[in-house]
Amino acid sequence: MDNEHIFYLLESKFPELDSILIGCHADNRIIPHECCEYDLISIYDDNILFHRDWASKKKSNVLQNSNRVYEVLVLSAQEFIKNPNINYTNFVQFPGHVLKSNIVNHFLEKCDRYHKSFNFMIKTNIINNICEITNLHSLLSRDSVDERFISFQLKMISLKTLKIFIHFYLNSEDRPSHLKYQINLVKQNENSKTREHVDLLLEYIGTNRANISSLTRSEKSLSFLIRNEDSTNNRILFNKLDFFKRKSMYVDGILLINSLILERVYDNQFIQKYNKLLNHVTDIQTKEKITMLKEVNLLLEINKNLI
Numbered sequence: 001m002d003n004e005h006i007f008y009l010l011e012s013k014f015p016e017l018d019s020i021l022i023g024c025h026a027d028n029r030i031i032p033h034e035c036c037e038y039d040l041i042s043i044y045d046d047n048i049l050f051h052r053d054w055a056s057k058k059k060s061n062v063l064q065n066s067n068r069v070y071e072v073l074v075l076s077a078q079e080f081i082k083n084p085n086i087n088y089t090n091f092v093q094f095p096g097h098v099l100k101s102n103i104v105n106h107f108l109e110k111c112d113r114y115h116k117s118f119n120f121m122i123k124t125n126i127i128n129n130i131c132e133i134t135n136l137h138s139l140l141s142r143d144s145v146d147e148r149f150i151s152f153q154l155k156m157i158s159l160k161t162l163k164i165f166i167h168f169y170l171n172s173e174d175r176p177s178h179l180k181y182q183i184n185l186v187k188q189n190e191n192s193k194t195r196e197h198v199d200l201l202l203e204y205i206g207t208n209r210a211n212i213s214s215l216t217r218s219e220k221s222l223s224f225l226i227r228n229e230d231s232t233n234n235r236i237l238f239n240k241l242d243f244f245k246r247k248s249m250y251v252d253g254i255l256l257i258n259s260l261i262l263e264r265v266y267d268n269q270f271i272q273k274y275n276k277l278l279n280h281v282t283d284i285q286t287k288e289k290i291t292m293l294k295e296v297n298l299l300l301e302i303n304k305n306l307i
């Protein structure tokens with residue numbers, strides 16, 4: 001891995017800070033796309049007064065150098081330790097000044113902790129899925145059924161289950177721009193039952209319908225849905241979608257968009273308000289009640305099988 005450009009960037013922008021590279025560029029099993037950004041986290045010592053312009057609890061700084069895009073999250077050591085959303089199974093370290101003299105390596109500690117909690121997290125996600133599926137089942141048993149709402153929820157649970165397969169069998173986090181590749185890795189190495197379940201999930205997610213027009217439609221609806229958001233991070237997303245379209249990687253594009261919607265964790269009120277638009281974004285064709293009941297039962301079986 002050629003990391004010289006990262007050294008150069010960190011040296012010029014944050015010479016005092018300790019940094020790590022995470023994401024697909026730090027994962028030996030993934031070949032990054034040329035559109036993939038470099039995800040960096042830099043931490044500063046809580047006792048040192050740091051140039052606060054770069055520092056923010058949630059937002060990454062987007063930097064560009066030639067064709068490469070870097071997203072650098074700058075945090076104090078305490079913010080880094082306490083942030084439950086920062087998790088990684090692989091990382092590459094770029095020591096600054098603090099790390100060299102520090103006894104505790106926060107980066108390593110956090111990674112270790114994540115590894116230790118990994119199986120517990122998978123189990124928790126499966127149980128959450130089972131609860132949600134059971135809930136959908138009772139919604140479907142009512143006299144009046146909101147097909148549009150349930151179709152959306154079913155798709156999200158199918159994607160969540162697919163991601164659990166990646167966590168469970170690859171022992172790694174899922175990478176939204178590389179889901180198709182990761183799913184293929186799972187399928188190559190597992191038995192026919194697992195392959196059958198993965199194929200069913202892909203069918204529910206609707207990847208077989210992925211083509212240039214469905215991807216373009218989803219992309220247009222997505223840009224409408226997130227039109228009021230900060231554009232820098234979204235530009236990275238739309239660059240990726242352009243890349244996938246150029247390379248005819250439509251399934252990758254559709255999975256990336258679906259994954260993005262899943263990560264937003266919209267509440268029921270939001271989903272109901274924007275249901276039509278969300279279903280356009282995720283390319284959902286509303287299904288009949290009987291079809292959805294069949295899917296719900298199979299999703300339940302697939303999730304129970306993973307425990």
Ligand SMILES: [Zn+2]
Pocket residue numbers: 024025032033036037175177178
């Ligand atoms: Zn990537």
